[in-house]
Structures are given as C-alpha cells and as structure tokens.
Amino acid sequence: MRLYAAVAVSGFRRHATYRVATAAGVFTNTVFGFxxxxxxxxxxxxxxxxxxxxxxxxxxxxxxxQALLAPVALMGGGFQEELQERIRSGDIAVDLYRPADLQLxxxxxxxxxxxxxxxxxxxxxxxxxxxxxxxxxxVDPARWPAFxxxxxLGIVVSIALRYLVALCxxxxxxxxxxxxxxxxxxxxxTGMLLPLNVFPGLFGEIVRMLPWSAMLQVPADxxxxxxxxxxxxxxxxxxxxxxxxxxxxxRGLQSAATTKVVVQGG
Amino acid sequence: xxxxxxxxxxxxxxEEAEGPGPRLLHGLRAYxxxxxxxxxxxxxxxxxxxxxxxxxxxTSGLDFVAILLMFSHIDALGGFSLPEVALLYxxxxxxxxxxxLFLGNAERVGRRVRDGTLDSLLVxxxxxxxxxxxxxxxxxxxxxxxxxxVVLVWGLARADIAWTPVDVVLVPxxxxxxxxxxxxxxxxxxxxxxxxxxxxxxxxxxxxGGTTLLQYPPTVFSRELVRGVTFVVPLAFVxxxxxxxILGREDPLGLPGWVDFCGPAVAAGVIALSxxxxxxxxxxxxxxxS
Numbered sequence: 001m002r003l004y005a006a007v008a009v010s011g012f013r014r015h016a017t018y019r020v021a022t023a024a025g026v027f028t029n030t031v032f033g034f035x036x037x038x039x040x041x042x043x044x045x046x047x048x049x050x051x052x053x054x055x056x057x058x059x060x061x062x063x064x065x066q067a068l069l070a071p072v073a074l075m076g077g078g079f080q081e082e083l084q085e086r087i088r089s090g091d092i093a094v095d096l097y098r099p100a101d102l103q104l105x106x107x108x109x110x111x112x113x114x115x116x117x118x119x120x121x122x123x124x125x126x127x128x129x130x131x132x133x134x135x136x137x138x139v140d141p142a143r144w145p146a147f148x149x150x151x152x153l154g155i156v157v158s159i160a161l162r163y164l165v166a167l168c169x170x171x172x173x174x175x176x177x178x179x180x181x182x183x184x185x186x187x188x189x190t191g192m193l194l195p196l197n198v199f200p201g202l203f204g205e206i207v208r209m210l211p212w213s214a215m216l217q218v219p220a221d222x223x224x225x226x227x228x229x230x231x232x233x234x235x236x237x238x239x240x241x242x243x244x245x246x247x248x249x250x251r252g253l254q255s256a257a258t259t260k261v262v263v264q265g266g
Numbered sequence: 267x268x269x270x271x272x273x274x275x276x277x278x279x280x281e282e283a284e285g286p287g288p289r290l291l292h293g294l295r296a297y298x299x300x301x302x303x304x305x306x307x308x309x310x311x312x313x314x315x316x317x318x319x320x321x322x323x324x325t326s327g328l329d330f331v332a333i334l335l336m337f338s339h340i341d342a343l344g345g346f347s348l349p350e351v352a353l354l355y356x357x358x359x360x361x362x363x364x365x366x367l368f369l370g371n372a373e374r375v376g377r378r379v380r381d382g383t384l385d386s387l388l389v390x391x392x393x394x395x396x397x398x399x400x401x402x403x404x405x406x407x408x409x410x411x412x413x414x415x416v417v418l419v420w421g422l423a424r425a426d427i428a429w430t431p432v433d434v435v436l437v438p439x440x441x442x443x444x445x446x447x448x449x450x451x452x453x454x455x456x457x458x459x460x461x462x463x464x465x466x467x468x469x470x471x472x473x474x475g476g477t478t479l480l481q482y483p484p485t486v487f488s489r490e491l492v493r494g495v496t497f498v499v500p501l502a503f504v505x506x507x508x509x510x511x512i513l514g515r516e517d518p519l520g521l522p523g524w525v526d527f528c529g530p531a532v533a534a535g536v537i538a539l540s541x542x543x544x545x546x547x548x549x550x551x552x553x554x555x556s
Contacts, residue, residue, distance in 0.1 A: 020464040028475065042344045043336055046342070177318070183325070187325075200338050200339075
C-alpha cells in the first residue's frame with residue numbers, strides 16, 4: 001500500500017512540474033467555458049427547464065465540465081499513450097517482473113495526476129465561471145463532500161476504462177485507432193458536448209446507463225442537487241458499480257494478455 | 267544565435283535565388299515534396315488510413331450532432347434556423363479543416379524547440395516554415411474538410427437565401443479567405459511557441475476555440491465578445507460577416523455593408539503579421555545546445 005501511495009505522489013509531482021503548460025490549459029478551458037456558456041444561455045432562453053435544469057444549473061454544468069475535463073481525462077490522455085508505448089517497445093516486460101501489480105501501479109499514478117489536475121486545472125475555470133455567470137453552486141456544505149466523492153469515483157471509472165483501451169495494444173501494437181474511438185465515445189457519451197439529460201427519449205435512457213455517464217454527468221448532478229437522499233446513494237452506487245466492473249474487466253484482460261501474448265523486442 | 271543560411275553550389279538550394287518570388291516558389295515546391303513523401307508513407311498502411319480518415323470525419327461531426335440534438339428541442343437558436351446555423355458551421359469547419367490539413371502540425375514546433383530537433387531543420391536548404399508546416403502531414407484530416415463541406419452544402423441548399431451573383435461568388439471567397447485567416451492564426455501560434463514552448467495548448471483557444479465560436483450565430487454571444495473577434499482577432503471575417511450578407515441579415519455590430527467583402531484583405535493582413543511574428547520568433551531561437 002505504501003508503494004502505491006508513493007507512486008500516486010510521484011504522479012502528482014511529475015505533472016506539477018509543467019507550470020506553463022498547466023497555465024495554458026487553464027486559459028483554454030476558460031475560453032471554451034465562455035463559448036459554451038453563451039450557447040447554453042441561448043438554448044435555455046428558448047427552452048427554460050430543458051432536461052430538468054434551469055439556466056443557472058445549465059451554466060454550472062458547463063463550468064463543471066471545463067473543471068473536470070483534465071482531471072477525468074474526458075478527451076483521453078493521462079497514462080494510456082505511455083502504457084501503449086511501453087507495450088509496443090517491449091518495455092512492459094520490465095514492468096511485469098517488478099514486485100508490483102501492473103493495474104494498481106497505473107491506477108495509483110493516474111490518481112496522482114488527476115489530483116494535481118483537479119487543483120491545478122479545475123479550481124480556476126470554475127472560479128472564473130462563478131464570477132462571470134450566475135451559477136447554481138450549492139450553499140449546503142454537505143453537498144461538496146458528496147461531490148468530491150462522486151468526482152473520485154468518476155476518475156476511477158475513467159482510469160479503469162482507459163486501462164482497458166491501453167491493454168488493446170498487446171494485440172494491436174498501435175493504439176492510435178482504439179484511442180481515437182475511445183475519445184470519440186467519451187466526448188459524446190460523457191455529456192461534454194450537451195448534458196445527457198437533454199438527450200431525447202429511449203436513446204437518452206440508454207446513454208445515461210453507460211459507464212461514461214459516471215464520469216461527468218453523475219458528479220455534476222450530485223453538485224447540482226439532482227440526487228438527494230436515497231437517490232444520492234443510488235447515484236454513487238451506480239458509479240461504484242461501473243468502477244468495480246471495469247476494474248475487474250481490466251484484471252481479466254491483463255491476465256489474458258500476460259499469459260498469451262509474446263512480448264515485443266529482441 | 268543560430269542563423270544559418272545555406273548557399274550550396276549544388277543541389278536544390280541553388281534555386282534559392284534572391285528576391286521573394288523565387289524564394290516563395292522554392293518553399294512551396296519543397297513543401298509539396300515533403301507532403302508527397304508523407305502521403306506515400308501513409309499509403310503503405312491503406313486500411314489504417316481509411317479508418318483514421320473516417321474517424322476524423324466522425325470526430326469533427328460530433329459538434330454538429332450536438333447542434334442537431336439542440337435543434338431537436340428548439341426551432342431557432344439566437345434567431346437562426348438549423349440550415350442557417352449549418353451554413354455558419356459548414357463554412358468555418360471547411361476553412362478550419364483546410365488549414366488543419368495543410369498547416370496542422372505547425373503546433374508541434376514547441377516540441378521541436380524543447381527537444382532541440384529544430385536545429386536539423388535549420389541546416390536544410392528549405393525554409394523552416396515550409397518544413398514545419400509539412401511535418402508529419404496527415405492526409406486523414408481530409409475527413410474534417412469533407413464533413414464541413416457536406417454540412418455547408420446542405421445549409422446552402424436548405425436555408426432561405428435570395429441568391430444574387432454576388433452571393434454565389436462570395437461563398438468560395440468566404441471559405442478561402444477564412445482558411446487564410448486561420449492560417450495566420452496557426453502561424454502566429456507556432457511563432458509564439460518559440461518563447462513559450464510548453465504553452466502550445468493556449469493556441470487551441472484561438473484555433474479550435476475560434477472555430478467552435480464561429481459555428482454558432484453571433485447573436486448568441488455578448489457584444490464585447492463579438493467586438494473582440496471582429497477588431498482584435500478578426501475571426502468574424504472567416505464566416506460571420508460574409509454569411510450574414512448571404513443570408514440577408516444585419517450584423518449585430520451594425521458595420522457598413524462593404525465590410526462584408528473585406529475577408530481577403532483581412533486574411534492577407536493576418537498572414538503578413540503572422541509571417542513577421544514567425545520571423546521574429548525564429549530569429550530569437552536559441553538551441554537547447556546539448
């Protein structure tokens with residue numbers, strides 16, 4: 001356990017090194033926040049209470065999205081390219097005979113990265129959004145810890161999913177194709193472009209059951225107070241369920257990969 | 267200071283004669299050769315190329331799917347109907363897609379500055395900008411251009427337009443000069459990375475952010491923002507002003523009518539300024555030295 005804590009801390013410190021890049025990222029998230037916020041104002045002007053949100057809630061969703069974009073790695077990234085490169089080059093053989101579990105190693109490292117991104121890239125866009133627009137941030141202090149826990153679960157779901165994508169490199173060697181598909185699905189099904197509760201009919205029902213929903217939509221709804229009481233417990237259980245299922249799938253894929261695949265290199 | 271000028275007595279550098287005209291031709295020819303090389307290497311993996319191009323088409327189409335989902339709930343956004351928004355979307359996506367195709371990897375210059383591989387570009391007898399622009403040329407980005415064109419044509423066909431000969435000419439002029447403006451923004455962004463090589467992300471605010479902004483009608487945004495993208499970073503000339511003229515609508519700032527035709531002039535100005543910025547950046551380049 002101490003080992004994985006150390007890996008997480010080094011993941012945090014490693015990403016904390018790139019200060020200029022972090023500032024540039026914050027700037028970009030903020031600019032996009034403004035652009036999307038104005039389009040949502042126009043949309044909610046036409047249809048107040050669309051998807052059960054009022055305008056302030058819709059705007060809060062916009063800025064929560066920008067704040068979580070880097071920590072939850074909604075547009076991919078994090079560790080998957082690095083792990084795929086290690087698989088492609090054969091360096092993975094070194095990782096596999098280390099006295100540490102491969103999945104927990106990358107899980108810990110990316111949790112450290114996510115923690116830094118939450119502080120470094122999450123706080124400022126949300127604060128700017130709150131200053132520039134009328135947001136529906138909760139005054140009830142109990143809702144913030146629930147939000148924090150929900151974000152943590154969202155990050156674990158995201159890591160578990162990207163771990164599966166990364167392991168595809170054992171069979172495909174080049175991960176570019178699966179990464180592209182993975183980003184495509186993530187952009188659309190997390191609700192990054194449009195909240196999932198705006199998606200119409202049966203399609204919307206299905207989309208809200210998928211794992212991507214646990215990455216952004218559920219944490220945002222927890223913050224907005226859409227889930228209370230047993231509903232809140234249900235929402236968190238939904239996230240935890242996907243986290244466990246995907247981590248288990250990652251384990252299965254990992255053992256399949258390590259028993260069957262011949263490592264590259266020579 | 268690394269200031270290399272190559273005057274070989276043989277090889278292609280010989281053609282690099284004095285004066286801007288032949289130099290430009292030489293740069294373009296070199297650009298074409300590097301691009302052809304990358305296309306040949308892409309075509310070695312044909313299936314992969316087709317899949318990536320389709321993926322590119324779909325990824326860039328997601329923005330439009332979001333707009334379609336919005337319009338499943340509403341009839342007009344900021345007073346604009348779906349075909350009208352499609353026209354705006356298609357115009358900026360096509361312009362942006364063209365630049366992304368031809369210059370897209372210029373944003374990698376920061377990485378080259380950081381790891382010192384820019385040095386090897388400096389000693390080759392080809393303008394650095396041509397090499398940077400053609401670096402890892404990705405033909406799959408044609409997917410984005412095609413997607414933009416499809417939406418543009420659909421928007422033009424379905425929107426309620428009283429066509430005049432001027433409008434017919436204005437459509438291609440809009441797409442080409444829009445691409446020119448974005449090209450200037452890309453080159454300026456690349457030049458900026460000579461000073462802040464880790465800040466390549468900030469460029470995305472103006473490139474990807476710019477095209478996202480222009481996909482929506484100007485009436486959606488605050489007046490200050492519209493002023494900013496008209497007078498400071500003149501993105502409004504990419505599609506807003508010419509498209510509003512084609513649609514027969516007033517522009518929200520109430521500018522005189524001839525401004526709608528200024529796209530090509532604005533593009534030329536932006537390109538000239540970004541060219542100067544690029545030169546200044548390249549002159550200030552110091553190698554990592556190891």
